[in-house]
Amino acid sequence: MWRVISSGSWTFHSGTSRGSADLTQWNVEEVLRMPEKKALNATAASLLGFLHDRPMSGWDLVETAQITIGQFWSLTPSQVYRELAAMAEDGLVERGEKGPRERQPYTITDAGRAAFEEWTTREPGPETIRYPLLLTLSFGRHIPPDLLAAHLRRHRDIHVTRLADLEALAGGDADPYTAATLDFGLAYERAVLDWFDTLPGRIPGL
Incomplete structure (x- = not known):
């Protein structure tokens, strides 16, 4: 069991027949000074x-994120560079030599792979819907009909354009996980357009 033997340390005593011999002693102040392990946030993850696929620069990561997850996970260039700097400091990625256009590649480390693996074990949690148009529409009775219709x-x-963009990506040689994500986007945009098509006759001015 654990017990305090002084104001500055803890001692573990064994329960063997040889008595309560001290096995180890830790200084509490040193333990308290140890930094807590930071939980990886979703953007960093x-x-x-x-980076599991290959080393990339911040610019490469911004471009890749916008193409692959930009429809359902917002991520700005400033966020990317801020997270890269923090992960480099924490040893999750390593900076490489700067190349053309001063672009610096980043490589995932073993610690980074372990942190990513730990993140995947967490429950993703429910989605968060923040749709400004729906917020505006909910107060439509206070808005001029022609303005709301516009x-x-x-x-x-906007959703017609998004659907066309996603349809252009469909049917490629994407892995099954990317394809399933794309299918969700296609279904979502089609459902939203179906909803828009129910509004004429219900919303004045449409």
Whole structure:
């Protein structure tokens, strides 16, 4: 069992027949000074996920993220570079030599792979919906009909474009995980457009 033997240390006593011989002693102050292991956030984890494939610069990671996960996970260039700097300091990635255009590649380390693996064991949690158009629409009774109709038409056009972009990516040689993610995007955009098509006759001005 553990017991305090002084104000500055802990001692473990064995329960063997030889008595309560001290096995080890740790200084509490040193333990308290040990930094806590930081939990990997989802944005950092996504960057480590991309780095599993190959070393990439911050610019490469921004571009890859925008193409592959940008439709469902917002990620800005400033976030990418901030997370890379933090992960380099924590030993999860290593900086390489700067190349053309001063782009510096990053390589995932064994510690980075372990941190990513630990992140994958966590429950992802429920999705968070923040849809500005729906917030505006919920107060539609206080908005001039022509203005609200213009908002709705503009957003419908946005989803038409998104669906076309996703359809252009479909049917490629993506791995099954990327393909399944793409299928969700296609289904989502089609469902949203179906919803827009129910609005004429319900919303004045459409």
